[in-house]
Amino acid sequence: xxxxxxxxxxxxxxxxxxxxxxxxxxxxxxxxxxxxxxxxxxxxxxxxxxxxxxxxxxxxxxxxxxxxxxxxxxxxxxxxxxxxxxxxxxxxxxxxxxxxxxxxxxxxxxxxxxxxxxxxxxxxxxxxxxxxxxxxxxxxxxxxxxxxxxxxxxxxxxxxxxxxxxxxxxxxxxxxxxxxxxxxxxxxxxxxxxxxxxxxxxxxxxxxxxxxxxxxxxxxxxxxxxxxxxxxxxxxxxxxxxxxx
Amino acid sequence: xxxxxxxxxxxxxxxxxxxxxxxxxxxxxxxxxxxxxxxxxxxxxxxxxxxxxxxxxxxxxxxxxxxxxxxxxxxxxxxxxxxxxxxxxxxxxxxxxxxxxxxxx
Numbered sequence: 001x002x003x004x005x006x007x008x009x010x011x012x013x014x015x016x017x018x019x020x021x022x023x024x025x026x027x028x029x030x031x032x033x034x035x036x037x038x039x040x041x042x043x044x045x046x047x048x049x050x051x052x053x054x055x056x057x058x059x060x061x062x063x064x065x066x067x068x069x070x071x072x073x074x075x076x077x078x079x080x081x082x083x084x085x086x087x088x089x090x091x092x093x094x095x096x097x098x099x100x101x102x103x104x105x106x107x108x109x110x111x112x113x114x115x116x117x118x119x120x121x122x123x124x125x126x127x128x129x130x131x132x133x134x135x136x137x138x139x140x141x142x143x144x145x146x147x148x149x150x151x152x153x154x155x156x157x158x159x160x161x162x163x164x165x166x167x168x169x170x171x172x173x174x175x176x177x178x179x180x181x182x183x184x185x186x187x188x189x190x191x192x193x194x195x196x197x198x199x200x201x202x203x204x205x206x207x208x209x210x211x212x213x214x215x216x217x218x219x220x221x222x223x224x225x226x227x228x229x230x231x232x233x234x235x236x237x238x239x240x241x242x243x244x245x
Numbered sequence: 246x247x248x249x250x251x252x253x254x255x256x257x258x259x260x261x262x263x264x265x266x267x268x269x270x271x272x273x274x275x276x277x278x279x280x281x282x283x284x285x286x287x288x289x290x291x292x293x294x295x296x297x298x299x300x301x302x303x304x305x306x307x308x309x310x311x312x313x314x315x316x317x318x319x320x321x322x323x324x325x326x327x328x329x330x331x332x333x334x335x336x337x338x339x340x341x342x343x344x345x346x347x348x349x350x
Contacts, residue, residue: 098349183336190339193346 006014006121008047012038041126048123078106082230089234090241093148097237098146100140105230108133112192112222116215124192127185134185145240154240180236184229191225298338305330309315 013036020037024030026058031037059071068076082102086094111129113163115122145154158177160169195218203211246254309327313320 186340186343187332187336190336190343194339194342224328224332228329231329 007119008042009036009038009040009043011063012043031064039126039185040121041123041129044114044121044123045111048107048114052106052110068215078102085231086234089231090238093241097144097234101230101234104133104137104233106186107230108226109223112226113219115192115196116218116222122192122196124188125196127189130185130188130192131181133188133229134181137184137229137236140180141233141236141240144237148241179230184232186230188225191221195221248321260347283349287349290341291345294338298334302331305334 002074003098017035021031021034024037059075062069062071064072082105083094083098086101087096090097108124111123114120115125140166142154148154149157158173159166160168160173195214199211199214199218202214305327309323312323316323
C-alpha cells in the first residue's frame, strides 16, 4: 500500500492516470492500484529532469564571455571541478567522458537534495533509482572499454596478467566487476534512506532543533554521495579504458 | 574490593536489570510469526557493524591527520584519499543496515 507523500503525485495521478496505465501496458505490466499508476519516485524524477532542463535553458540564455554573471560562475565551478577530477582519473581522453560524469553528478545531486524540501520525496530513497543509475554507469564503462580496446581484448583482461592463473582470476574478476553496480546502488540508496529514517526517528521524539540538525547532515551526505558515485564511475571508466602496460 | 571485581559486579547488576525482557518472549514470537530473536540480532549486528566502522574510520582519519602534519604541501592529495576512504568504509556499515531492512519486517 503506497501512501502518497507528494502533492505532485496526486496531481499526476488525477491528470495523467490513463497515460500512466497505457505506458505500463506497453511493457505488459499492470499497476498495483490502477487508480494510482504514477509512483512517487517516477514523478519526482520527471520533476527533477524538467527543473534541470529549465535551469540550463535559463543559464544558456545568460552566458557571456565578457561579463559572466553569477549563474555562469557557479556552473563553471561545477564543470571545472568535474572536468578536473576526470582529467586526474582518466587521463588524456577525459573530455570524451566528462559529459556522462557531469550528467550523473548533477542529476544525482538534484535528486538527493530535492527530498529536503517539504512536500517532495527524493527519488533516490527508493531502491529503483540508484539501481538505474548504477546500471547506466556499469553499461557505460563496459561499452567504453569495449570501444576503446576491442571486445576480445577487453574480455581478455579478466584473465589477469599471468596466463596460467586465469582459471582462478576469471571468476574473481567477474564477481568483482558485477559487484560494482551493486555497491554503487546500495551505497547511494542506503545513505539516502538512512538519512530520512534517522530524521523521522528524531522527529517522532521532538519537534525542536534536533531533526533540523539531521537534515543539515543529510545535505552534506547528499553532496558526498553524489560525488562518490561520480568518482567511482570515473575510476571504473579509467580502469576500463587504460592502455595495457 | 579490587577495581576489577567492582566493575564485574556492576556489570552483573546492570544485566539483571534487563530481566523483564524475558517476559516479552512468547508475545513477540506470536506477533512476528517467526523468531523472536530477529530484532535482537538486528540490533547487535548493526551495533557491531557501526562500532567496527567507527574504528576503521578513526584509523583513516588518524593516518590522514599525521600525513598532513608531516607534509602540509600534500594536503589536496591527502584530503582526496581521506574523503574517498571514509565514504567507502561508511558504505560497509550501510550494507548491514540494508540487510536489516530487508530481513526484519
